[in-house]
Amino acid sequence: MSTSYSDRVLAALHDSTLAATSVSRTTRPTPFYIIASPRALCGKTFLALLMADYLFQDGGNVDAYDLNPGEYALAACRPGITTKADLSTTPGQIALFDRLIANEGKAKLIDLGYSLFERFFDVCEQIEFIEAVRRRGFEVIILFPAEPHPSATAAYEHMQRRFPHAVLVPVLNEAILKGERVHESYQVDRESAAALQVPLMPPVLKTYADRLSQSLAHVRAQLPTNMPKSHALELRSWTRGVFVEFREFELRLTLEKLRTSLRT
Amino acid sequence: MAKPAVLIVGADKGGVGKTTVSRTLLDYFAAHQIPTRAFDTEAPKGTLKRFYPDASEIVDMNLVPDQMKIFDTLSGSHASVTVIDVRAGLLSPTLQSLRDIGFIEAAKKGQITFGVFHILGPTITSLDEISETAAYLGDAKYFMVKNFINNTHYFQWDEQTCSAYFKKVKDVVEITIPKLNEMACEQVDLASVPYLSFIANKKLSGDAASYSFVLRGYVRHWLGNVWAEYDRIKLTDLVAARAQADSIQQPRAAAG
Numbered sequence: 001m002s003t004s005y006s007d008r009v010l011a012a013l014h015d016s017t018l019a020a021t022s023v024s025r026t027t028r029p030t031p032f033y034i035i036a037s038p039r040a041l042c043g044k045t046f047l048a049l050l051m052a053d054y055l056f057q058d059g060g061n062v063d064a065y066d067l068n069p070g071e072y073a074l075a076a077c078r079p080g081i082t083t084k085a086d087l088s089t090t091p092g093q094i095a096l097f098d099r100l101i102a103n104e105g106k107a108k109l110i111d112l113g114y115s116l117f118e119r120f121f122d123v124c125e126q127i128e129f130i131e132a133v134r135r136r137g138f139e140v141i142i143l144f145p146a147e148p149h150p151s152a153t154a155a156y157e158h159m160q161r162r163f164p165h166a167v168l169v170p171v172l173n174e175a176i177l178k179g180e181r182v183h184e185s186y187q188v189d190r191e192s193a194a195a196l197q198v199p200l201m202p203p204v205l206k207t208y209a210d211r212l213s214q215s216l217a218h219v220r221a222q223l224p225t226n227m228p229k230s231h232a233l234e235l236r237s238w239t240r241g242v243f244v245e246f247r248e249f250e251l252r253l254t255l256e257k258l259r260t261s262l263r264t
Numbered sequence: 265m266a267k268p269a270v271l272i273v274g275a276d277k278g279g280v281g282k283t284t285v286s287r288t289l290l291d292y293f294a295a296h297q298i299p300t301r302a303f304d305t306e307a308p309k310g311t312l313k314r315f316y317p318d319a320s321e322i323v324d325m326n327l328v329p330d331q332m333k334i335f336d337t338l339s340g341s342h343a344s345v346t347v348i349d350v351r352a353g354l355l356s357p358t359l360q361s362l363r364d365i366g367f368i369e370a371a372k373k374g375q376i377t378f379g380v381f382h383i384l385g386p387t388i389t390s391l392d393e394i395s396e397t398a399a400y401l402g403d404a405k406y407f408m409v410k411n412f413i414n415n416t417h418y419f420q421w422d423e424q425t426c427s428a429y430f431k432k433v434k435d436v437v438e439i440t441i442p443k444l445n446e447m448a449c450e451q452v453d454l455a456s457v458p459y460l461s462f463i464a465n466k467k468l469s470g471d472a473a474s475y476s477f478v479l480r481g482y483v484r485h486w487l488g489n490v491w492a493e494y495d496r497i498k499l500t501d502l503v504a505a506r507a508q509a510d511s512i513q514q515p516r517a518a519a520g
Contacts, residue, residue: 006491009295017465090447097478127481
């Protein structure tokens with residue numbers, strides 16, 4: 001797409017403010033996860049919780065942001081690492097984005113409520129947020145809970161076109177999909193963005209997991225005592241499976257980066 | 265060498281965003297490396313001067329010495345473009361003075377490029393200004409600026425009324441200034457820096473500042489849209505009109 005001279009001047013000015021913080025290609029980018037869908041009740045917060053726990057066990061370096069005004073379920077479950085955020089006012093946006101842009105080597109995670117889906121990405125587009133965080137050494141990964149609903153598939157396709165520099169990954173959560181096949185509606189545009197699978201958590205385990213005050217990362221190290229041992233073992237096994245899925249995704253991403261850097 | 269260009273930014277009403285538009289113009293010319301000077305007629309304090317202390321000067325358009333300071337120096341100045349931010353209520357009197365000193369005639373002969381940015385208010389009365397102003401315009405480029413920066417609603421306007429008024433001016437060009445996030449607008453004012461410095465996160469001194477990333481993003485997005493309007497009307501072509509080309513046209517204009 002051609003840009004005007006005026007656009008190029010403004011882009012150069014914008015870049016000059018970011019250049020000092022750009023990281024070299026050899027440095028591993030800091031992950032920046034956004035869990036997003038325009039649909040309610042598709043497992044966004046549960047996925048955010050899993051990813052927060054995964055990142056937490058991976059060195060404890062994660063800053064999570066809960067953008068679900070009125071609910072703030074992630075902040076309630078993981079208060080130590082989660083900040084409640086709001087986009088309805090400009091001061092709220094400043095408080096959020098000005099913190100998000102700072103790269104201190106900690107992974108970032110946003111649990112984006114469906115009601116703020118459009119607003120959040122509109123602001124991102126206006127202030128060119130995705131580009132800016134990439135230049136500050138983050139890898140932006142949008143985890144999109146897949147659903148067969150047309151509004152979800154349309155939003156996914158739109159996101160793919162709208163933010164080509166973000167890694168858009170569909171997440172196939174068996175508890176949400178209930179056996180429905182949606183692969184064809186969620187095409188990926190790069191190898192590393194292959195769909196993530198979240199296996200069905202048996203309902204009895206879900207009850208325990210919801211009540212669990214500790215991180216699922218801790219369950220891997222120490223079995224919880226407030227549930228039968230068989231359930232605790234099953235929960236640990238289930239968590240391990242999900243975390244392996246996340247780890248493999250990260251490896252795919254690293255491999256892709258490596259290949260790209262070898263080619264250039 | 266390019267012939268001098270004079271751009272007047274004004275309105276007969278106050279608070280419609282004259283200085284805002286002047287600031288976007290100064291930034292636009294700076295970005296395009298077109299040497300520009302500005303005159304702030306908000307004597308004695310000045311508003312534009314606060315943002316561009318080096319490039320602007322406060323003048324009183326009612327005083328002949330100040331009029332001389334602007335118009336007698338057009339050819340000798342290093343700047344090829346002169347932007348005059350005319351204070352509220354002085355647009356028509358200023359244009360009248362320009363006619364009296366022969367400026368409008370010089371523009372007609374092609375010796376000077378002359379443009380008027382008329383910032384319109386939200387009510388029908390601001391359209392009445394057009395007839396008054398049009399009488400003095402001669403061959404000036406006339407830009408009607410609808411300024412939405414303060415979320416203004418042009419509630420009394422309709423297409424028929426507008427076109428009736430616009431017909432009174434030859435080759436009128438409409439420009440729209442979109443809304444800027446209120447807090448971003450406030451913070452740039454508070455920082456007292458050009459929009460470009462705010463986007464580049466710099467103070468007036470050139471030292472690094474710590475403006476909000478979000479607000480800088482909003483300002484950048486907004487200024488990009490404003491400049492797209494200036495690109496659309498080919499503003500750089502207008503002010504960079506070559507004297508040589510004019511010399512061919514001058515005899516015809518003089519004959520007419």
